[in-house]
Amino acid sequence: MVDIIENIIKKDGVTVYVVYPTRKETAINYLEKLGVKTIYLPFYKLNKNGRKGMWKYIIKKIMSPFLFFKLRQIVKREKISIIYSNTIVIDYGFILSKMTKLPHIWHIREFGKEDHGIVLRGGEKALYRKFLKIYNRIIYKLIYGNGTPTYSRLSSWLKVKTIxxxxxxxxxxxxxxxxxxxxxxxxxxxxxxxxxxxxxxxxxxxxxxxxxxxxxxxxxxxxxxxxxxxxxxxxxxxxxxxxxxxxxxxxxxxxxIPFGANLSYADTDNISNIDKNDRINIIFSGVDWKRKGGELAVNACEKLVEDGYDVRLTIVGIKDLDYRVKGLDFIDYLGFLDKEDETQYLKYLDAWRKADILLLPTRAECAGIVFNEASAFGVPSLSVDTGGVADYVKNNINGYRMPLSANGEDFALKIEEWIKEDKLSTLSKGAKKIYKSRNNWRTWGISFNKLLEDSNIFKK
CATH class of the missing domain: 3.40.50.2000 (Glycogen Phosphorylase B;)
Known part of the structure; x- marks a missing residue:
């Protein structure tokens, strides 16, 4: 940036202002000798990393609006015509240009090879990745408001540029x-x-x-x-x-082509069986307590306990479970289990081996890999008829889909029906059959290959 300023300041009628957030260093002293007007905004402490990094980040976010107003004052007072910013503060420069309606020059330092003969690590891919981060964080919201940045044409253009x-x-x-x-x-x-x-x-x-x-x-x-x-x-x-x-x-x-189960095929050789006089081991597996219908699952189990059943509800996947739920006598809370960690993966498998029923009263579900994991262990699924669940839970074959309006008592009564009419063993075998014949990744691969063979996409 210094060599660019050296060339610009030589031109008649051009005044260069540099706003800098760090203490005066050699470069700033040099610029002042050239006649550059420098303006210091004391944000250097917030730009340093350390053990208090999170607090610095929070303080910076709180103070950022004040920084923008200060910068706008400087722009108006000094009658600035063009805003120029480098890689680290491009987002600040962009927002300031929108506030002041001034043109904005983006200096991306990943162009080092073209600008200075320097090849920087990451090259052009790093440039577009940087753009993509800035776009996702700031620019998208300025253009579209609340939404998902991935679903936009500029995101598409930027991502393709990384290939x-x-x-x-x-x-x-x-x-x-x-x-x-x-x-x-x-x-x-x-x-x-x-x-x-x-x-x-x-x-x-x-x-x-x-x-x-x-x-x-x-x-x-x-x-x-x-x-x-x-x-x-x-x-x-x-x-x-x-x-x-x-x-x-x-x-x-x-x-x-339905999803498979995110489990090793060799780890799923188990058929669940239950006797109506035994404890009912129910599993709830999901990371979003509200969307997955966690409270409904608890209410259903409370109803079963009231009706005299010996119930154990194992909760997997929720990172921060409400203390009220944790404290219930029939709850076994395992928290979030990382399948990439061998110890946690084995713990997850053990939970499925002990399970008799998957209870997932989900409010919204595109597919649900968890249903295939249940079927892999021969565990019947009791869920809701919403979204794409119908391709994973087949009524009276490997489980049942309740109406979205069903409450905790409705789910409890369906489980009681399964037990009283001795349906769990049949549903368990049906679950295993669906998994082996359809909803596993091996079958997915076979279906995908057949799709390629039957299609004409390779014909030019």
């Missing part, structure tokens, strides 16, 4: 989930997209309080992706039907 592969050398490109990447890729190689929902399904289901502008942008991007993909695979018929309806995808290009 420096020759895509033409591949036979097929498989992209799970990254809708912005699917929309932005320009290649003759067939693209196969794999997702579990669509934008229209997510609005007011998973996504709440999104602005109309953000929703429209998300739909526009998803439409572009649907057209760019040779085949759109969905994890449920619920999602597939929406894709066909909303984006006019031809049925031959919209397929369903």
């Amino acid at each position: 420096h592969e020759n895509l033409e050398k591949y036979d097929v490109i498989f992209i799970p989930g990254q809708i912005d990447l699917v929309a932005g890729l320009k290649t003759k190689t067939p693209i196969i997209y794999y997702g579990d929902g669509t934008v229209p399904l997510m609005v007011d289901y998973y996504w709440f309080n999104f602005t109309k502008r953000a929703i429209n942008e998300a739909k526009e991007l998803e439409l572009k992706a649907a057209r760019n993909a040779s085949i759109n695979i969905y994890a449920s018929n619920w999602a597939r039907n929406s894709g066909i309806k909303e984006y006019k995808i031809h049925s031959s290009k919209a397929k369903v």
